[in-house]
Amino acid sequence: MRHTSTIAPQFYVTAPQPCPYLEGRMERKLFTALQGDGAQRLNDGLSKQGFRRSQNVLYRPSCADCAACMSARISVADFQPSRSQKRVIRRNAGLARRATSPWATEDQYALFRRYLESRHAAGGMADMDAFEFASMVEETPIRTRVVEYVEEATGDLIAVCLTDVLEDGVSMVYSFFDPDWTRHSLGTYIILDHIEIAREAELPHVYLGYWVPGSxxxxxxxxxxxxxxxxxxxxxxxxxxxxYTSQVHPLSNDPISEQVAGITLPDGEPLRRG
Incomplete structure (x- = not known):
């Protein structure tokens, strides 16, 4: 009989680069690989500790003197739609939701390109080609779905969200939509519908990524x-x-070694420093 031992994930820090949220700041990320048989449990455990997934990597901000970025999630039980959000739901009543396996299509990529060119032409994803887009969608070692929104009257693809299914919720990894549908507030609608998806699945949270005061x-x-x-x-x-503040401070974050030591693995054990 062959026995295998659990290997603790290794954590690394990216080189500083310009912050996409706050002008004049530099960002740095703490990250680890997401792979192997324990990938789903690791993603579940670290998502609860403020980490996000990007393909086969889990990361969270770890800037030297800024702690503005905060992981955000919605408590489904505590959510009540506002009057404007109810109007958004009614405005998009003609959309049908369909959830598929994480497989990239030509229609998705065409919509993605239109969205980037309209909303983020100078962003970091602006040069992403079809193969890189397919990698973003398909390279996932965990339970992931592509949630598509189609106009029922025409069959046209209007919006897409790459969504991870966690043990305690759904995580909205990345979404994009038809830029011609501006008045439909599709970004808000996709979140509202994911709250409904979580409620239908009896999951308590919808993970939104990061909220940044001042951005x-x-x-x-x-x-x-x-x-x-x-x-x-x-x-x-x-x-x-x-x-909440976005002000920088030299003591905003603990040293990297202390941050890593404070991470709890899925087995309930904290990581140990060497």
Whole structure:
């Protein structure tokens, strides 16, 4: 009989690069590979600790003197749609949802290109070709779905969300939509529908990625009731958004070694420093 032992994941830090959320800042990420038989459990465990997935990597911000980025999730039980969000749901009543395996299609890529050219022409994904797009969608070692939204009257693909299924919720990895549907508030609608997906599956959370005070790009997330943010190693209900700061401070974050030592693995054991 062959016995295998569990190998603790190795963590690394990226080189500093310009922050995409706050002008004039430099960002740095703590990351680890997501692979092997324990990938799903590792993703489940680290998502609860503020990590996000990108293909076969889990990461979270680890900037030297800035702690503005906070992982955000919606508590499904505590969410109540606002009047404007109810209008968004009604406005998109003509869309049908279909969830498929993580397989990239030509229609998805064509919509993705239109979305980038309209919304993020100068962004880091602007040069992504069809093969790189397929890798983004298909290279996943965990339970992932592509959630498509189709106009029922025409059959046209209107929006797509790459979605991970976690033990305690759904995680919205990346979404894009038809830029001609501006008045339909599709970004908001996709989140609202994922709250419904989580409710149907009896899962308690919808993970949204990062909320960044002071960043106009991230401000919309604070408009959802039931929002929780990961601060100081704990999840807390969102207070007044104005109470959170994006100011830099040399003591904002613990040293990398202490951050890694504080990570809890799926077996419940913290990582140990060497």
């Amino acid at each position: 106009p790009k991230m401000g919309y997330k604070a408009s959802f009731s039931g929002l929780e943010v990961h601060v100081g190693g704990q999840w807390e209900a969102m207070r007044d958004p104005e109470a």
